Amino acid sequence: MAEETMPGATPGASATAGADGSVRDRGALHRIAAGEYAAEVSEVGATLESLTVGGRDLLLRSPAEGPMLFYRGAVVAPWPNRIGDGRYTWDGQELQVPITEVERNNALHGLLSFQAYEVAEEGLSALTLRTLLYPTTGYPFALEMRVEHRVDAESGLTTTVTARNLGSSDAPYGVCPHPYLLAGPEELDEWTLSCPASTVLEVTPDRLLPVGTRAVEAGSDLDLRRARPIGDRFLDHAFTDLSPGADGRWRVTATAPGGTGVEISADGSCPWVQVHTGDRPEPENDRKGLAVEPMTCPPDAFRSGEDLVRLSPGAEHSASWSIRGW
DSSP states (O other): OOOOOOOOOOSOSEEEOOTTSSOBTTBOEEEEEETTEEEEEETBTTEEEEEEETTEEOBOOOOSSSSOSTTTTEEEOSSSSEEETTEEEETTEEEEOOOOBGGGTEEESOSOTTSBOEEEEEOSSEEEEEEEEOOOSSSOOOEEEEEEEEEETTTEEEEEEEEEEOSSSOEEEOOEEEOEEOOOSSOGGGOEEEOOEEEEEEEOTTTOOEEEEEEOOTTSTTOOSSOEEOTTOOOEEEEEEEOOOTTSOEEEEEEOTTSOEEEEEEOTTOOEEEEEOOOOSSTTTTTOSEEEEEESSOTTHHHHOTTOEEEOTTOEEEEEEEEEEO
16 A cells, blocks of 8 residues: 555644653644633544643543553544454454453554554644554554544534545444543542443453443443432443434533533444443542543454444545533
């Protein structure tokens, strides 16, 4: 596959470097804004580094130096979540991608979270970054990836990820974001949460690999169809059968006791959502934000095939999600 020339950028959004004039560890940082909303995006991974409304953080940030922490703000592709053993079969070919979740022997969060992107288009309120994913022995497919982050004074931030198959054979594909939401300054256990899901994915306790689905029982700990306090509830679950509103979008909403809140929404392009209370063994990182990940397919879809996109040569696939706060 021949390299394609990156389109020229249109002046607009601002890019910032480190204090010494060099680019930061995650590449140049671009700022876009509209109304009370402002977002920062780094060129490594097209990562959403921050989103604020009226100066209040809606997302948990990574430290300024070093790599992105725990995939905060990542765009995860060409598979969301994990592949068990990193091994899958596609059109009769057995393939092995690198194991990146060593403790569980899984391939976690795709191939693009730490890849450099280049600016394709930029403006005061929108930024589009582009990269090429070249074939490897474990993923022998060629994709062009375009990630647009756009802020609007009313609706907040919308991210749209478009993949185009540049190769000559069908490619397996899935995508999701990985933001950690902040409802307010209070502790996560004090927030209330709603998620309009009626089905949950069951997984093995040791490797978090799917074994089936079951209905969300009314009144159970996983029943969040009405807003409920998070409390000491542990969540690290993939949900589906998400009930949309009148506009065709489903919403996961977290609110804090002080009246602030944050919401992530998506349409039918993302029929799954992973919700995680961010439980970590390190006290400084434990339950500091709520990971909410709209997904085009469930965990381990490269092996199960469930809702997995088959991207034919020359074809494109787009998925989008939005975050707003108050």
